[in-house]
Amino acid sequence: xxxxxxxxxxxxxxxxxxxxxxxxxxxxxxxxxxxxxxxxxxxxxxxxxxxxxxxxxxxxxxxxxxxxxxxxxxxxxxxxxxxxxxxxxxxxxxxx
Numbered sequence: 134x135x136x137x138x139x140x141x142x143x144x145x146x147x148x149x150x151x152x153x154x155x156x157x158x159x160x161x162x163x164x165x166x167x168x169x170x171x172x173x174x175x176x177x178x179x180x181x182x183x184x185x186x187x188x189x190x191x192x193x194x195x196x197x198x199x200x201x202x203x204x205x206x207x208x209x210x211x212x213x214x215x216x217x218x219x220x221x222x223x224x225x226x227x228x229x
Contacts, residue, residue: 142178142179142182145175145176146179146183146186149162
């Protein structure tokens with residue numbers, strides 16, 4: 134157990150949780166706490182505990198999403214492609 138107690142850990146966890154909700158990244162919060170004098174080890178431990186708590190609260194998907202494909206139009210036939218194909222520069226130049 135750390136010398137600062139469980140209340141200290143809870144405060145760090147709540148600080149991280151509150152600021153993650155505001156949109157701060159975990160890395161920026163980590164460095165902000167380090168710069169405020171908190172132990173890197175204690176911060177890492179608090180982040181790990183918070184990740185575990187958040188993982189338990191995450192919803193579990195019971196069914197897999199169904200992916201549907203819809204074909205729009207049809208592929209052109211070889212004859213249609215030949216009609217739309219342009220001649221190369223050399224064929225146009227020599228009119229073959």
